[in-house]
Amino acid sequence: MHQDPKNSELTTTLHLGVRSVVDASPEDALNALLASMDSQSRSAIQAIIDGNQDHSMVVIHRGPAKGARFLISENICSIGRSPESSIFLDDVTVSRAHAQISKSSEGFEISDLGSLNGTYVNNGSVKSVSLKTGDEIQVGKYHLTLFIGGK
Numbered sequence: 001m002h003q004d005p006k007n008s009e010l011t012t013t014l015h016l017g018v019r020s021v022v023d024a025s026p027e028d029a030l031n032a033l034l035a036s037m038d039s040q041s042r043s044a045i046q047a048i049i050d051g052n053q054d055h056s057m058v059v060i061h062r063g064p065a066k067g068a069r070f071l072i073s074e075n076i077c078s079i080g081r082s083p084e085s086s087i088f089l090d091d092v093t094v095s096r097a098h099a100q101i102s103k104s105s106e107g108f109e110i111s112d113l114g115s116l117n118g119t120y121v122n123n124g125s126v127k128s129v130s131l132k133t134g135d136e137i138q139v140g141k142y143h144l145t146l147f148i149g150g151k
Contacts, residue, residue, distance in 0.1 A: 030134040033061055033145055044069060049133070051149040056108060058101075061136075062143035064091055070144075072108075077101040079139055080113075093117055093140030101131070101146075108148060110137060 034042055041059065048057045048071075056072045070077075070087045077086040080098040089098070095115035102109050111128040112119035120138035121129050131137075137144045 027134070030145075036061075037067070041067065041069065045147050048147050048149050054149060056101075056103075056146060056148040058087065058137065058144040058146050060142055061145050063141040065089075065142070072101060072103070075103045077103075089139060089142050091140050091142070094142070098139050099137075107131070108146070115139075 034045065037045070037059075045057060045059065048055055054073065058070050058072065060066055060068045072086075074086070078097065078100050079085055079087040079089065079094075080096050081089060081091065081094040082096040085097070095113070095117070097113045098115040099110055099112050099119045102111065108131040109128060110119060110121060110126065110131055112126060117140055118125050120126065121131065122136055123138075131146050131148070133146060133148045135146045137146060
């Protein structure tokens with residue numbers, strides 16, 4: 001059977017369910033995340049939290065490479081699929097130069113670098129936003145939690 005090209009449907013719709021949001025305080029969510037980690041990860045994160053604001057860390061808590069930790073000690077930390085990125089996330093859902101985390105005297109900020117799939121903080125799409133300890137950053141399939149020293 002041959003279809004009329006005028007009536008052919010070439011578009012596919014993908015329906016993604018919204019992630020359920022737990023009705024807990026940010027502190028409770030952060031404590032639950034820490035409790036789910038192994039002792040080595042908890043110790044590393046506690047050292048960051050107890051330290052000063054010169055360092056921070058992101059931990060992948062969902063997606064490929066779950067449990068991976070990345071220390072942020074420079075003023076600019078690039079996130080992307082490029083092997084030159086400070087935080088290298090090897091997946092097609094991540095742009096080569098996806099986002100960057102910047103550190104200044106005012107604190108930390110994340111900026112989307114024109115990525116195809118966008119950058120999300122706490123489930124909201126962002127172009128640029130200030131960050132705090134416990135914020136969830138989503139880049140492609142990766143969900144990362146930020147821990148800032150002294151916070």
